Amino acid sequence: MNFNAVTIRDIAKELNLSVSTVSKALHDSYEISEKTKKLVLECAQRNNYRPNPIAQSLKQGNSKSIGIVVSTIENQFFSQVINGIESVAHKEGYNVIITQTHESYDLEVKNVNHLTSRSIDGLLISLSTETPDVEHLKKLHAQGLPIVFFDRVTEEINTHKVISDNYNGGYDATKHLIDSGFRRIAHITSPPNISITKERLAGYKDALTDAGIFTPDDYICYCPHGGRDISEIENALNFLLNLKDKPDAIFTTSDRITTTTISLLNKLKVAIPADIALVGYTNTTLADILNPPLSSVHQQGFEIGQKATEMLLNLIKSKWPVTEFETVVLPTHLFVRESSIKKDKNL
Amino acid sequence: MNFNAVTIRDIAKELNLSVSTVSKALHDSYEISEKTKKLVLECAQRNNYRPNPIAQSLKQGNSKSIGIVVSTIENQFFSQVINGIESVAHKEGYNVIITQTHESYDLEVKNVNHLTSRSIDGLLISLSTETPDVEHLKKLHAQGLPIVFFDRVTEEINTHKVISDNYNGGYDATKHLIDSGFRRIAHITSPPNISITKERLAGYKDALTDAGIFTPDDYICYCPHGGRDISEIENALNFLLNLKDKPDAIFTTSDRITTTTISLLNKLKVAIPADIALVGYTNTTLADILNPPLSSVHQQGFEIGQKATEMLLNLIKSKWPVTEFETVVLPTHLFVRESSIKKDKNL
DNA sequence: AATGTTTACTAAAACGATTGCGTAGAAATA
DNA sequence: TATTTCTACGCAATCGTTTTAGTAAACATT
Numbered sequence: 167m168n169f170n171a172v173t174i175r176d177i178a179k180e181l182n183l184s185v186s187t188v189s190k191a192l193h194d195s196y197e198i199s200e201k202t203k204k205l206v207l208e209c210a211q212r213n214n215y216r217p218n219p220i221a222q223s224l225k226q227g228n229s230k231s232i233g234i235v236v237s238t239i240e241n242q243f244f245s246q247v248i249n250g251i252e253s254v255a256h257k258e259g260y261n262v263i264i265t266q267t268h269e270s271y272d273l274e275v276k277n278v279n280h281l282t283s284r285s286i287d288g289l290l291i292s293l294s295t296e297t298p299d300v301e302h303l304k305k306l307h308a309q310g311l312p313i314v315f316f317d318r319v320t321e322e323i324n325t326h327k328v329i330s331d332n333y334n335g336g337y338d339a340t341k342h343l344i345d346s347g348f349r350r351i352a353h354i355t356s357p358p359n360i361s362i363t364k365e366r367l368a369g370y371k372d373a374l375t376d377a378g379i380f381t382p383d384d385y386i387c388y389c390p391h392g393g394r395d396i397s398e399i400e401n402a403l404n405f406l407l408n409l410k411d412k413p414d415a416i417f418t419t420s421d422r423i424t425t426t427t428i429s430l431l432n433k434l435k436v437a438i439p440a441d442i443a444l445v446g447y448t449n450t451t452l453a454d455i456l457n458p459p460l461s462s463v464h465q466q467g468f469e470i471g472q473k474a475t476e477m478l479l480n481l482i483k484s485k486w487p488v489t490e491f492e493t494v495v496l497p498t499h500l501f502v503r504e505s506s507i508k509k510d511k512n513l
Numbered sequence: 514m515n516f517n518a519v520t521i522r523d524i525a526k527e528l529n530l531s532v533s534t535v536s537k538a539l540h541d542s543y544e545i546s547e548k549t550k551k552l553v554l555e556c557a558q559r560n561n562y563r564p565n566p567i568a569q570s571l572k573q574g575n576s577k578s579i580g581i582v583v584s585t586i587e588n589q590f591f592s593q594v595i596n597g598i599e600s601v602a603h604k605e606g607y608n609v610i611i612t613q614t615h616e617s618y619d620l621e622v623k624n625v626n627h628l629t630s631r632s633i634d635g636l637l638i639s640l641s642t643e644t645p646d647v648e649h650l651k652k653l654h655a656q657g658l659p660i661v662f663f664d665r666v667t668e669e670i671n672t673h674k675v676i677s678d679n680y681n682g683g684y685d686a687t688k689h690l691i692d693s694g695f696r697r698i699a700h701i702t703s704p705p706n707i708s709i710t711k712e713r714l715a716g717y718k719d720a721l722t723d724a725g726i727f728t729p730d731d732y733i734c735y736c737p738h739g740g741r742d743i744s745e746i747e748n749a750l751n752f753l754l755n756l757k758d759k760p761d762a763i764f765t766t767s768d769r770i771t772t773t774t775i776s777l778l779n780k781l782k783v784a785i786p787a788d789i790a791l792v793g794y795t796n797t798t799l800a801d802i803l804n805p806p807l808s809s810v811h812q813q814g815f816e817i818g819q820k821a822t823e824m825l826l827n828l829i830k831s832k833w834p835v836t837e838f839e840t841v842v843l844p845t846h847l848f849v850r851e852s853s854i855k856k857d858k859n860l
Numbered sequence: 861a862a863t864g865t866t867t868a869c870t871a872a873a874a875c876g877a878t879t880g881c882g883t884a885g886a887a888a889t890a
Numbered sequence: 891t892a893t894t895t896c897t898a899c900g901c902a903a904t905c906g907t908t909t910t911a912g913t914a915a916a917c918a919t920t
Contacts, residue, residue, distance in 0.1 A: 171656075173876055184900045189878060197905060214652055220576060220632050224569045239595065239611075240798075245587045254612065261627060264611045266599065274891045280608060285567050309561065427883035429802045452585075452797065455776045456805035520906055531870045538910060568906035571875045779865060866917070874909080881901085888895070 172213045173357045188429055192217075223285065227495040231261035232478060233281035235291040237392070238266050241421045243449040243467045244292070250471020251290060258479055260287070263508060267294040269394050273304045283394055288312035288478045293320060295357050301512035312481035316474040318360045319493075326477040327493040330465040331380040332362050335498035336369025339417050339445040339463050347508040348415035348443055354402045354427060355419040356392040363388075366447065367420050385413060393423035396430075403430055415506070424448045428456060428505075444505040457502035466496045478507065519560045528556055539564075570632070578608035579825060580628035582621060582638040584739070585613050588768045590630065590796040590814045591639070594663065605826055607634070614641040616741050620795055622649045635659035640667060642704050642739035644673060659828035663821040665689050665707045666840075673824040674840040677812040682845035683716025686764050686792040686810050689847055691724045694855040695762035699732040701749045701774060702766040703739040710735075713766050732760060740770035743777075750777055762790035762853070771795045775803060775852075791852040806850035813843045817846045819857020 178188045183202070191206035199204075209215075223229045230304065232255060236244040255262050265277035274294045279302075281289065289311060291303070300320045307313055307323050313326060316328040343351050353370050356363045367386065374381045377507045387402035406413055418424040424446030431438055437446050438458050446453075446462040453460040473494050482487055530549070538545045538553035545553075556562075570576045579602060595611060602609050610633065612624035621641040626649075628636065629694055636648070636658060647667045654670050656659055660694040678703045690698050700717050703710045714733070721728045734749035745840040753760055764772040771793030785791050785805050793800075793809045800807040820841050828835055 173878075174878095185877080186879075186901075187875095187899055188897085193878085195879095214631050214656065218571075218632060218876050219630050220567055220570045221880085221905090224565075224876080225878055226906095227905075229567060235905065238592075239586050240589060240592045242587060245585075245592065248586065249613070261610065262537070263608065266596075283563060283566050284564065284800050349801075401787075425799055425802065432802055443900080450799070452772055452799050452803065455772065455779055455804055456799065456802055457806070459804070521908095522906075532907080533909080534869060537869090538907085544868065549868080565906050568875090569908080571877095571906080572908050574875070623919095675887075861920105863919080865916100867914105867916075869913085869915100871912080872910090875907090876905105878904080880903090883900085884898095886895100886897075888893100889892100890893070 167509065172215045173218065174215070176180055177206060177209050177215060177339065177426055180213075181205055185342050188495075224295075228287050228482075229285045230377070231263055231286055232288045232290060232475070232482075233278075233286040234262060234264045235266070235277050235281070235289070236266060237292065237294055239264065241449075242451060243421055243465060246449055246467030246476075247292075247471035250468035251475045253468075254472050254475035254479070258393070260479070269295045271296040271389050278302055278306070282306060282311065286311075288314070288482045290314050290316060290474050290478055292317035293360060294318075294336075295360055295365060297370060298359070302434060305374075310487070312478055314474045314478040316470055318362055320361070324491055325489050326474075326481065328470050328474040328477065329365075329493065330354060330470065330498050331406065331495050332365030333369040333372075335465070335500075336366035336417070336419075336462040337373045338369070338498070338500045339447070339461075340370045341372035341377070342461070342502060343415045343443060343445055344373065344379065346415075346443065346506055346511060348506075350385070350413040351379075351381065351415045352387070352416060352444065353409070353411035354387045354389065354404050354406075354423055355421075356423070357388055357390055360392075363419065365451050382411075384409060389423055392424055393420055394413075396426055399423055399426045399430060403427065403434070407434070407436070413442065415439075415445070417445050419447040421446075421448040421450060424460070424462065425450065428460065432457065438505050440509045443508070445500075446505075453503065454500065456505075458505045460500055461503045461506035464499045464501055466498075469496055489503055519562045520565065521562070521682040522556040524553060524556050524560065527560075528552055532735055563818045569691060570615065573737055574636050574747055575829075576608075576632040577606060578610055578633055579635045579637060579829075580625075580633040581611045582624050582628070582636070583611070583613060584616050584639065586611065588796075589798060590664075590768055590812060591766045593796055593814030594639075594818035596703065597815035597820075598822045599818075600815075601819050601822035601826070607826070609643060611859055616642045616739050619644040620643060625649055625653070629653060629658065632677055635661070635695075635829045637661050637663060637821050637825055639664035640707060641665075642707055642737075645706070657834070659825055661825040661828070663817050665709050667708070673821075673838050675817050675824065676708070676712075676840065677817065677820040677845050678842050679712035679837065679845070680719075682765075682794065682810040682847075683713035683764070684720045684814070685716070685845070685847045686794070686808075687717045688724070689808070689849060690762045690790060690792055691720065691726065693762075693790065693853055695853075697732070697758060698726075698728065698762045698764060699734070699753050699760035700764050700766075701734045701736065701746065701753075701770055702760065703770070704735055705738055707739075707837070717764060729758075731756060736770055739741055740767055740773055743773055746770060746773045746777060750774065750781070754781070754783070762786075762792070764792050766794040768793075768795040768797060769807035771807070771809065772797065774802075775807065779804065785852050790855070792847075793852075800848065800850065803852075805852045808850045808853035811848055811849055813844045813845075816843055 174188050191203045267274040282446045314326045319327045389398035418427050448462045521535050525532045538550045614621040661673045666674045736745035765774050795809045
């Protein structure tokens with residue numbers, strides 16, 4: 167049931183004009199007299215006529231909408247990215263269709279299929295943690311669908327990418343902990359297959375190496391689902407807290423892992439930072455009022471969204487197949503709060 | 514640039530068949546011989562043919578997608594609602610287009626127009642705080658667009674609605690504060706024009722009245738933009754804290770107002786709950802690890818989304834104009850945490 | 861053999877908007 | 891008056907798919 171019954175044809179009938187005259191009048195064509203234009207416009211207004219965009223899309227061969235795939239919009243980083251995307255897309259008359267993978271590969275494939283089968287003009291995607299390969303995207307990319315990756319990218323597809331400076335984010339967070347006097351710094355992170363994990367981990371490792379601190383591999387814990395399930399982080403913490411050389415600080419990646427870690431440490435009566443200091447990778451606007459206020463690496467979510475969308479729209483609008491691609495890296499910023507300030511426990 | 518060039522016509526040409534034969538073969542019609550079907554299917558596969566959904570939509574008169582209008586997805590309540598919406602919509606093969614008003618009336622009108630001009634089959638909307646009237650929706654409703662309101666509803670349009678039990682949420686929160694020994698309970702809330710404000714306010718007032726507590730009107734502060742700007746809450750708090758009969762507790766509505774209130778009180782060194790107790794209306798998953806852990810009225814966001822979508826899909830699928838509408842009210846749940854527990858300040 | 865039935869396909873008309881081309885009638889020009 | 895030019899509009903094709911209404915040819919029935 168199409169609720170909007172008023173078509174260009176209805177107007178034509180009502181005014182005893184041809185369909186093409188009405189269409190041209192609505193487009194303010196020079197071929198139509200002012201009198202007729204006025205007549206048509208008035209009639210369209212009165213009947214609340216709205217051109218059927220589906221018909222327009224069919225005619226024009228584009229849908230003026232772009233698809234977004236993220237893990238979950240509950241993650242403030244992603245909702246900030248989406249705001250950035252919208253700010254650019256809407257300005258250019260593009261609509262945005264948001265889908266969530268909840269870190270599942272299955273859902274990612276389904277969403278991508280759904281989006282392309284709804285005829286999007288381009289795709290913005292941050293890969294799911296569980297995505298083992300990108301064949302589903304390679305095919306589309308080969309067919310000419312403009313794709314821009316952001317946040318979690320893949321090297322297997324050559325296209326534009328926008329990421330945070332994850333390496334330096336990881337380096338800075340770790341160095342800050344070192345500079346604050348911590349030496350046994352653990353790392354709880356997402357699965358090792360996704361790009362952000364590797365990059366942040368590399369930063370973490372290099373900061374430690376540069377400071378001459380040896381860190382056992384035991385200190386690095388991976389959460390298979392990126393912290394989707396509390397148990398993943400419970401396991402990691404149990405493991406870390408039971409090590410004979412218990413860490414005195416933890417560097418966590420991702421919103422979910424970070425906030426869940428605080429929650430669990432609080433529950434376990436492990437004082438932050440007295441017993442264990444914490445620096446997270448998170449964009450939550452609540453970092454300031456958490457208990458304790460959370461030191462965190464902040465990413466320019468909004469800007470990432472903006473940049474990615476600009477690049478995507480360039481691809482979409484390009485008349486020629488684009489072969490030169492670039493990867494934009496935006497800086498991260500470390501906010502130091504209480505959770506990483508060395509305190510004497512007995513103070 | 515449509516990236517998918519292969520049409521049903523291409524296949525027809527390649528196999529020397531008619532377009533209709535190909536279409537029917539792809540739809541496994543009984544009119545087509547097995548041999549031809551196999552031929553067509555193989556050819557479609559080989560050329561990676563995918564039906565153009567826009568053409569299908571045009572033909573079928575529906576777009577299989579529903580529009581959502583919320584104030585902002587950064588608000589966890591709304592992202593939870595959206596998850597609920599998606600869970601139902603996707604199961605039924607419907608796509609979802611999310612738009613944000615950021616509490617602006619202008620954006621609400623724009624988004625609604627954009628959505629309907631993108632041919633949605635139905636609309637799920639929570640009104641913006643700044644929306645003065647619903648003429649833009651009345652028109653569409655009159656034209657037969659299926660609409661379901663949730664959260665912030667209007668009485669001026671007769672259709673399905675799904676809301677939280679805001680009255681009881683307000684009542685319970687206030688009663689809890691009273692039972693905890695607080696007597697001077699202020700209320701910081703959204704503008705008085707939106708439904709949730711009125712309902713929660715009524716609950717707040719009744720709880721006080723029922724307890725025989727007189728409360729001056731001064732104790733009720735409205736944030737014109739629903740707390741979008743920090744200054745709104747700063748003003749409210751300044752006002753409340755400078756009253757000669759300073760409140761000993763505050764009941765706040767909405768995620769934004771609640772979390773900003775904590776943040777500001779912390780900054781002002783006003784101890785929660787020792788100086789001022791706090792109960793908020795919020796769905797943040799971080800309530801537990803805030804400083805202090807926040808007592809809050811929790812709404813069934815996911816379920817609201819589910820229910821609203823079920824009702825919308827019923828409207829969409831109905832062959833007959835629906836005239837009997839219902840308003841579903843889902844219970845809220847008060848989580849008591851530290852922020853509202855009476856404490857002797859000098860303890 | 862004449863008629864009915866089935867099989868397997870095609871032609872053409874939708875869906876709604878856009879647009880190149882054609883043209884009647886008015887106006888301008890020769 | 892005859893011819894050209896303009897003006898203002900209509901016709902018909904188009905986008906890709908679906909669907910209704912056919913129709914030849916093969917087969918079966920009487």
